[in-house]
Amino acid sequence: MNKKISILLIAVIIAIFSGLAYNYFFSQKEISASEEVFDIKKSQEETTKDRVEKILINNGDTFGNLMATSGVEYALAMEIYDAAQDVYDLVKIRVGRVIELVYNKDTDELKELRYKIDTEDELRIRNLKYFDNTKVASGTLEKVKGWEAKLEAIPYEVKTRIAEGVVESSMYQAAMDNDIDIRAIIELANAFQWSIDFAMDPRVGDKFKLIYEERFLDGKYIMPGQIFAAVYVNDGKEHYVYYFEESEDNKGFFDEDGNSVQKMFLKAPVEFKYISSGYTAGTRVIMELGIAGSHRAIDYAAPIGTPIRTVGNGTVTFTGWSSIGYGYLTSIRHNGTYSTNYAHQSKIAVKRGQKVSQGDIIGYVGSTGYSTGPHLHYEMVKNGAKIDPLKEVLPPGKPIKDENKERFFESIKSLMEELKIFTAQVFKE
Ligand SMILES: [Zn+2]
Numbered sequence: 394m395n396k397k398i399s400i401l402l403i404a405v406i407i408a409i410f411s412g413l414a415y416n417y418f419f420s421q422k423e424i425s426a427s428e429e430v431f432d433i434k435k436s437q438e439e440t441t442k443d444r445v446e447k448i449l450i451n452n453g454d455t456f457g458n459l460m461a462t463s464g465v466e467y468a469l470a471m472e473i474y475d476a477a478q479d480v481y482d483l484v485k486i487r488v489g490r491v492i493e494l495v496y497n498k499d500t501d502e503l504k505e506l507r508y509k510i511d512t513e514d515e516l517r518i519r520n521l522k523y524f525d526n527t528k529v530a531s532g533t534l535e536k537v538k539g540w541e542a543k544l545e546a547i548p549y550e551v552k553t554r555i556a557e558g559v560v561e562s563s564m565y566q567a568a569m570d571n572d573i574d575i576r577a578i579i580e581l582a583n584a585f586q587w588s589i590d591f592a593m594d595p596r597v598g599d600k601f602k603l604i605y606e607e608r609f610l611d612g613k614y615i616m617p618g619q620i621f622a623a624v625y626v627n628d629g630k631e632h633y634v635y636y637f638e639e640s641e642d643n644k645g646f647f648d649e650d651g652n653s654v655q656k657m658f659l660k661a662p663v664e665f666k667y668i669s670s671g672y673t674a675g676t677r678v679i680m681e682l683g684i685a686g687s688h689r690a691i692d693y694a695a696p697i698g699t700p701i702r703t704v705g706n707g708t709v710t711f712t713g714w715s716s717i718g719y720g721y722l723t724s725i726r727h728n729g730t731y732s733t734n735y736a737h738q739s740k741i742a743v744k745r746g747q748k749v750s751q752g753d754i755i756g757y758v759g760s761t762g763y764s765t766g767p768h769l770h771y772e773m774v775k776n777g778a779k780i781d782p783l784k785e786v787l788p789p790g791k792p793i794k795d796e797n798k799e800r801f802f803e804s805i806k807s808l809m810e811e812l813k814i815f816t817a818q819v820f821k822e
Pocket residue numbers: 681688690691692769770771
């Protein structure tokens with residue numbers, strides 16, 4: 394191959410992978426810089442509209458210097474900063490995000506400052522003289538002066554998308570083949586995290602379908618939103634999830650009978666977004682030297698420093714150096730029957746006696762003790778004997794209350810039909 398072409402190819406591959414890696418480490422609440430695409434033409438909207446200036450926050454920027462650079466007088470910047478104080482502290486603005494300054498089309502005076510604090514809410518600080526701001530004061534209508542800050546839900550346009558994929562090498566490959574945002578796949582893995590270990594369980598030929606929201610702003614795709622329903626056919630077995638809000642305090646995913654999909658244990662002690670980058674369908678084997686006896690454990694290859702989470706609620710019963718090859722080890726007792734062990738850590742993040750909740754970070758992946766490479770050695774112990782956690786069958790989670798069941802079945806009806814058509818097709822093939 395021509396040398397120039399190979400260099401170009403390598404550059405393209407690096408660009409693709411760094412983009413992906415970037416996505417892995419941003420949870421849904423984060424906003425990545427790439428989502429804020431600058432459209433200079435758009436920001437200098439037609440003369441009939443207010444002028445909008447978009448300011449990208451770079452490393453080292455502060456609210457004060459950004460305002461100064463944009464020509465906002467110091468006193469005014471301070472007034473805006475003070476107005477925001479109760480709602481949001483503008484000291485906390487983050488690199489990669491954007492501040493929008495809106496200038497009135499007639500006077501070219503600053504009328505509003507907007508800043509998206511996360512993927513859900515936008516801070517809006519308004520010059521009250523340009524907004525509906527009359528109030529009754531001493532018997533007469535009076536114009537209120539000054540600035541007022543509010544947090545408002547970002548007004549996304551939401552479209553429902555139905556997508557499906559086949560796992561030929563990994564979930565990431567399946568996502569890319571089908572033009573599914575990798576963040577939607579991460580959410581999908583989260584929805585199934587009590588039933589499928591996406592590092593160990595997927596098989597070549599697994600199929601999935603999901604029905605979810607895609608969010609747009611000004612016609613431009615921004616990010617995935619809520620997953621409403623999904624099915625994952627793993628090694629010939631169907632798993633369904635349906636999103637339902639039973640009450641303000643109880644919303645989440647349920648199976649088709651209305652049982653919460655949340656169980657006593659997570660399937661994997663490492664989150665999908667951290668381990669799946671290099672994942673290929675099939676079994677992962679890591680040589681381990683010196684640990685005597687049968688290897689009743691699961692090894693998760695992951696970079697040093699990858700967070701380890703406890704698979705269930707419990708109490709930490711051991712932390713420290715193991716004399717039998719486990720390196721830095723943490724043991725957690727979940728109840729009278731079950732406990733779990735997490736070995737070869739680079740760093741332990743909990744103390745003996747500490748109470749932990751499912752999903753809490755308890756340490757970080759390392760290669761301490763008898764280990765030939767960075768990985769987490771994870772064991773589940775039942776009544777004193779090591780078992781295969783992937784095979785352990787656990788009772789279903791808490792069901793929806795009887796009085797809400799009808800509402801639940803009604804809300805999932807059409808989603809279920811959609812998914813069942815898909816699985817019927819999968820099993821016919
Ligand atoms: Zn191991």
